[in-house]
Amino acid sequence: PALSAPDPDALRTALRAALANGAPGAMARIDDSGSVLRQTEGIADRATGRVMDTDDRFRIGSVSKTFSAVVLLQLVDEGALALDTPVNTYLPGLLDPRITVRHLLSHRTGLYDYTNDMFAATVPGFESVRNRVFTYRELLDLSLAKPPTVTPGTTYSYSNTNFVVAGMLIEKLTGKDVGDAYRKRIIKPLDLDDTFYVHPETAIPGRHVKGYLRPDEAGAPLVDSTRQTVSWAQSAGAVVSSAEDLNTFLSALMRGKLVSGTALAEMRTWTPVNSTQGYGLGLRRRDLSCGVSVYGHTGTVQGYYTFAFTSADGKRSITSFANTSNNGTVLNTLPRTLEAAFCGVPPV
Numbered sequence: 101p102a103l104s105a106p107d108p109d110a111l112r113t114a115l116r117a118a119l120a121n122g123a124p125g126a127m128a129r130i131d132d133s134g135s136v137l138r139q140t141e142g143i144a145d146r147a148t149g150r151v152m153d154t155d156d157r158f159r160i161g162s163v164s165k166t167f168s169a170v171v172l173l174q175l176v177d178e179g180a181l182a183l184d185t186p187v188n189t190y191l192p193g194l195l196d197p198r199i200t201v202r203h204l205l206s207h208r209t210g211l212y213d214y215t216n217d218m219f220a221a222t223v224p225g226f227e228s229v230r231n232r233v234f235t236y237r238e239l240l241d242l243s244l245a246k247p248p249t250v251t252p253g254t255t256y257s258y259s260n261t262n263f264v265v266a267g268m269l270i271e272k273l274t275g276k277d278v279g280d281a282y283r284k285r286i287i288k289p290l291d292l293d294d295t296f297y298v299h300p301e302t303a304i305p306g307r308h309v310k311g312y313l314r315p316d317e318a319g320a321p322l323v324d325s326t327r328q329t330v331s332w333a334q335s336a337g338a339v340v341s342s343a344e345d346l347n348t349f350l351s352a353l354m355r356g357k358l359v360s361g362t363a364l365a366e367m368r369t370w371t372p373v374n375s376t377q378g379y380g381l382g383l384r385r386r387d388l389s390c391g392v393s394v395y396g397h398t399g400t401v402q403g404y405y406t407f408a409f410t411s412a413d414g415k416r417s418i419t420s421f422a423n424t425s426n427n428g429t430v431l432n433t434l435p436r437t438l439e440a441a442f443c444g445v446p447p448v
């Protein structure tokens with residue numbers, strides 16, 4: 101069925117709700133078969149008062165996981181990798197021998213998520229790592245120090261560790277770092293001029309939104325968390341992009357421009373997350389109130405909330421964003437932007 105037209109008023113109401121709940125700024129860009137709807141609310145930089153601009157770059161957090169998954173599925177298409185093969189075949193002795201590549205990309209390995217401890221205390225945790233550079237091995241060792249959360253191949257148990265290992269796989273199979281793979285296989289082919297793998301540099305290139313981390317202590321002032329290495333995440337979260345580029349990326353993915361039809365079908369094989377969400381291979385599915393399902397990923401990195409989703413045919417995409425984090429009420433406004441974009445104004 102044809103999608104309802106987006107509802108600009110509902111979209112603006114959702115962005116204003118993000119501000120009412122503590123975000124300095126929020127924005128959304130909808131790309132819909134060539135037409136573009138841009139909305140901004142509030143400010144991108146509290147020091148200068150510069151207002152949000154939908155062309156600004158920002159940290160996309162775990163939307164980076166979809167970039168890593170695309171590279172690995174391209175390697176599957178090229179015969180360099182098989183989804184149901186144990187990771188240890190490619191990285192000998194690394195993990196529980198039962199863990200396969202598919203388990204990694206669908207968060208079914210049981211590998212403990214080291215960020216649970218790293219960020220248990222939000223600002224102290226962030227300050228302790230914001231300038232640190234980790235190796236993949238150091239991050240994996242943090243995870244392996246804890247017992248597995250589930251038996252490999254059974255239930256969904258989200259873990260950043262899975263996409264740290266995905267980065268190790270990319271580097272082993274391509275012989276280059278993940279930034280090279282992203283550039284060669286995704287960024288250059290799609291002309292994503294605002295998209296960069298930024299690690300370990302702490303500066304976001306070009307004009308960007310400042311991020312503001314909300315402390316755990318009620319009433320404590322926001323912390324400018326813009327500059328960090330994101331070395332605690334790397335292939336699980338260190339990409340910088342823009343609303344336009346994420347919409348282009350997800351649309352291209354769903355239109356079969358990045359991986360084969362077979363590989364895309366594998367990415368769209370869902371492990372249940374809850375009654376309205378599934379996780380494929382580095383790809384989320386969200387079922388909206390109007391019966392439309394959308395495909396993409398969400399991201400949370402200190403000071404930056406991102407929702408980036410597209411329709412099944414890739415013709416309509418939205419990236420919505422707020423420049424704060426550790427704020428569940430702001431996070432809960434962003435699903436409303438998906439409703440506005442895809443369930444919009446019901447046909448008369």
Ligand SMILES: CC1(C)S[C@@H]2[C@H](NC(=O)CCCC[C@H](NC(=O)C[NH3+])C(=O)[O-])C(=O)N2[C@H]1C(=O)[O-]
Pocket residue numbers: 160161162163215219220221222223225258260313337398399400401402403404425426427
């Ligand atoms: C599954 C998620 C939500 S968490 C995961 C990843 N982000 C992280 O692992 C960072 C977690 C700490 C971030 C911090 N929170 C705290 O420190 C809380 N004490 C904050 O809010 O800035 C990402 O991005 N994913 C999101 C995703 O995929 O949507």
